[in-house]
Amino acid sequence: xxxxxxxxxxxxxxxxxxxxxxxxxxxxxxxxxxxxxxxxxxxxxxxxxxxxxxxxxxxxxxxxxxxxxxxxxxxxxxxxxxxxxxxxxxxxxxxxxxxxxxxxxxxxxxxxxxxxxxxxxxxxxxxxxxxxxxxxxxxxxxxxxxxxxxxxxxxxxxxxxxxxxxxxxxxxxxxxxxxxxxxxxxxxxxxxxxxxxxxxxxxxxxxxxxxxxxxxxxxxxxxxxxxxxxxxxxxxxxxxxxxxxxxxxxxxxxxxxxxxxxxxxxxxxxxxxxxxxxxxxxxxxxxxxxxxxxxxxxxxxxxxxxxxxxxxxxxxxxxxxxxxxxxxxxxxxxxxxxxxxxxxxxxxxxxxxxxxxxxxxxxxxxxxxxxxxxxxxxxxxxxxxxxxxxxxxxxxxxxxxxxxxxxxxxxxxxxxxxxxxxxxxxxxxxxxxxxxxxxxxxxxxxxxxxxxxxxxxxxxxxxxxxxxxxxxxxxxxxxxxxxxxxxxxxxxxxxxxxxxxxxxxxxx
Numbered sequence: 001x002x003x004x005x006x007x008x009x010x011x012x013x014x015x016x017x018x019x020x021x022x023x024x025x026x027x028x029x030x031x032x033x034x035x036x037x038x039x040x041x042x043x044x045x046x047x048x049x050x051x052x053x054x055x056x057x058x059x060x061x062x063x064x065x066x067x068x069x070x071x072x073x074x075x076x077x078x079x080x081x082x083x084x085x086x087x088x089x090x091x092x093x094x095x096x097x098x099x100x101x102x103x104x105x106x107x108x109x110x111x112x113x114x115x116x117x118x119x120x121x122x123x124x125x126x127x128x129x130x131x132x133x134x135x136x137x138x139x140x141x142x143x144x145x146x147x148x149x150x151x152x153x154x155x156x157x158x159x160x161x162x163x164x165x166x167x168x169x170x171x172x173x174x175x176x177x178x179x180x181x182x183x184x185x186x187x188x189x190x191x192x193x194x195x196x197x198x199x200x201x202x203x204x205x206x207x208x209x210x211x212x213x214x215x216x217x218x219x220x221x222x223x224x225x226x227x228x229x230x231x232x233x234x235x236x237x238x239x240x241x242x243x244x245x246x247x248x249x250x251x252x253x254x255x256x257x258x259x260x261x262x263x264x265x266x267x268x269x270x271x272x273x274x275x276x277x278x279x280x281x282x283x284x285x286x287x288x289x290x291x292x293x294x295x296x297x298x299x300x301x302x303x304x305x306x307x308x309x310x311x312x313x314x315x316x317x318x319x320x321x322x323x324x325x326x327x328x329x330x331x332x333x334x335x336x337x338x339x340x341x342x343x344x345x346x347x348x349x350x351x352x353x354x355x356x357x358x359x360x361x362x363x364x365x366x367x368x369x370x371x372x373x374x375x376x377x378x379x380x381x382x383x384x385x386x387x388x389x390x391x392x393x394x395x396x397x398x399x400x401x402x403x404x405x406x407x408x409x410x411x412x413x414x415x416x417x418x419x420x421x422x423x424x425x426x427x428x429x430x431x432x433x434x435x436x437x438x439x440x441x442x443x444x445x446x447x448x449x450x451x452x453x454x455x456x457x458x459x460x461x462x463x464x465x466x467x468x469x470x471x472x473x474x475x476x477x478x479x480x481x482x483x484x485x486x487x488x489x490x491x492x493x494x495x496x497x498x499x500x501x502x503x504x505x506x507x508x
Contacts, residue, residue, distance in 0.1 A: 029169040052151035258293040345383035352472035354450040365439035370405035378406035399472035
């Protein structure tokens with residue numbers, strides 16, 4: 001069975017608008033008809049009672065009740081409404097009647113006569129020989145005897161007028177509904193034409209050239225807002241695709257180098273028979289290359305995880321001294337090999353919010369850069385400061401960690417580019433030191449997950465200071481003494497102290 005094709009948005013909009021309008025118009029038409037009908041019968045009843053009162057006065061001007069004939073000839077052939085009159089005695093018998101009524105025809109039933117004699121004046125519509133008649137019944141007495149007089153008017157013209165009014169309202173409803181559907185469809189088409197044009201243009205951009213953009217809006221309305229939003233989306237999408245292309249190309253290039261080197265070492269080893277020692281040297285070299293390759297793959301996976309892991313990453317309070325102390329210990333051998341001293345400030349009592357494993361990798365990367373790109377026998381200084389949130393704010397405080405080196409500095413135009421993936425300030429030196437250009441990119445992405453940031457706070461020929469900010473708190477109130485520590489202000493950098501190692505002949 002073929003599934004029916006769903007209606008377009010324009011058609012659904014037209015149908016809904018038409019349904020609402022037709023419902024409102026139908027209710028209004030019904031109320032108009034009921035109002036006119038009610039008012040017409042009210043006016044008719046008021047006139048009928050007046051006529052009945054006049055007829056009653058004329059009917060009792062003698063010894064017995066009687067009915068006066070309508071002087072039709074005096075009307076000179078003009079149009080008139082036929083009047084019917086009957087007089088009933090207390091037993092419900094007809095004692096007088098209009099000439100046009102036969103004795104067998106009764107205008108009202110006996111129970112109505114009985115109710116009238118008890119003091120009521122009922123008004124009703126009856127059928128007399130198939131003709132609708134509006135009848136009012138009044139009570140009177142002649143020479144002490146009670147009578148009921150029924151006066152009726154033929155309302156054929158009124159019923160016909162109301163019927164024509166009903167059909168006219170139905171026709172107006174039908175024509176108005178059709179016209180509304182046509183106008184609604186035209187208006188929907190006009191309103192959606194810019195959307196259709198924007199949609200088609202967006203599809204063309206998606207399939208051809210993402211560098212193109214939608215035409216700027218001429219009017220600052222909902223369509224203009226949508227156009228600007230789509231342009232922003234396309235801009236970001238274009239940037240993301242370009243970044244992914246560069247990332248894929250750079251990753252392929254970076255992975256090709258160690259793989260090619262490993263393949264080359266193996267080819268050289270297999271060209272001829274070699275001793276066990278030669279094979280062992282080759283395997284050691286291949287293992288070193290594999291470690292570099294494994295590190296690069298790990299960095300790539302960590303970068304992807306930092307970009308995508310929002311709900312999966314756990315956040316907890318992490319002591320800052322444990323994070324920085326762990327990084328210093330892991331990088332002690334590298335610092336000693338390069339003759340760089342590392343000096344860690346007093347960061348006891350400061351806590352940051354994040355994942356200890358990921359934050360540890362961040363500090364490893366930043367401190368490793370500070371060591372690798374430092375001058376010989378240089379120094380790396382680590383310090384931290386805490387700033388509490390504003391009073392009444394629903395946000396945590398901010399811990400600022402500064403990592404300063406004594407390297408040659410970073411040119412101002414390169415200070416933002418160093419956070420790009422695979423970017424190296426000095427390509428040849430980075431190759432020599434083994435960097436892949438991912439450390440700072442990973443640091444920025446990971447910190448963004450925990451609402452943190454990293455930037456170059458200062459850089460000159462005397463060195464560079466990297467500034468990392470993370471949400472956190474101080475484990476003791478500002479101005480109070482931490483355990484085993486002298487009192488100090490938590491919003492200012494804490495004093496520095498020596499750590500467990502020094503590099504080369506320098507002591508810190």
